[in-house]
Amino acid sequence: MTTLTQDPQLLETLNKMDAQRLLSWGAEYHGKRAGIITSFQDTGCVMIDLAKKAGVDPRVLTIDTYRLHPETYRLIEEVEKRYGIEVERFGATPEKVEEMVKDYGEYLFFDSKRMQEYCCHIRKVEPNEEALKTLDVWYTGLRRDHSEGRKETPKASYVQGPKMGQHILKIAPLADWTTEQVWDYIKENDLPYNDLYDQGYASIGCIICSTPIRPGEDKRAGRWRWFNDENQGGGGDKECGIHKG
């Protein structure tokens, strides 16, 4: 296992870089230990395109919860064809999903926040950890304007990896981009994108757990909508666990 030494000066440098330079930096210094983990939302498509335009053949990894929208599965194939890449899919351990469903039912996430987090843990967090074991540099599509909880997102930070003593450089190249910038880029470059955005979705995850939003709502208000009252409008803890901590 390789592990990174935490370097505050490097962080300072990275936090000043623009998105495209950040995406080429990982390949330059960490080769195939750098990768984009994406759920194929708007920012994922932009990151892949920016990396390709920077001359990088990026590793692209995705978490398959087995509950994604058909539109998302179609988009993954479209992106693979367009860029000539093979997306690396990480899914939950089938036995663990079976056990969870047997114990709590297929729709346990409706029951309580704790059950939603448990489902996300099995279907998302654990496969994400498997993906992270293969990386030193983790590119993510987090942006500051996604929600209150993400407004301080740095472009670069060190996070604890899933392996004992593993440090990972987590880079959010589009952290300071606005929704408008992202969509201008998508349209100007004729990028493929998830059709659900044309149906009112602003944040796309699993089927049932992500829904369209109304004008003026927080971008993540459509996630686990049945918990919105409890969370005072959905601006609070609307995370699945992958980006906590």
Ligand code: SF4
């Ligand atoms: S988003 Fe919903 S279905 Fe997907 S892993 Fe989380 S709770 Fe389970």
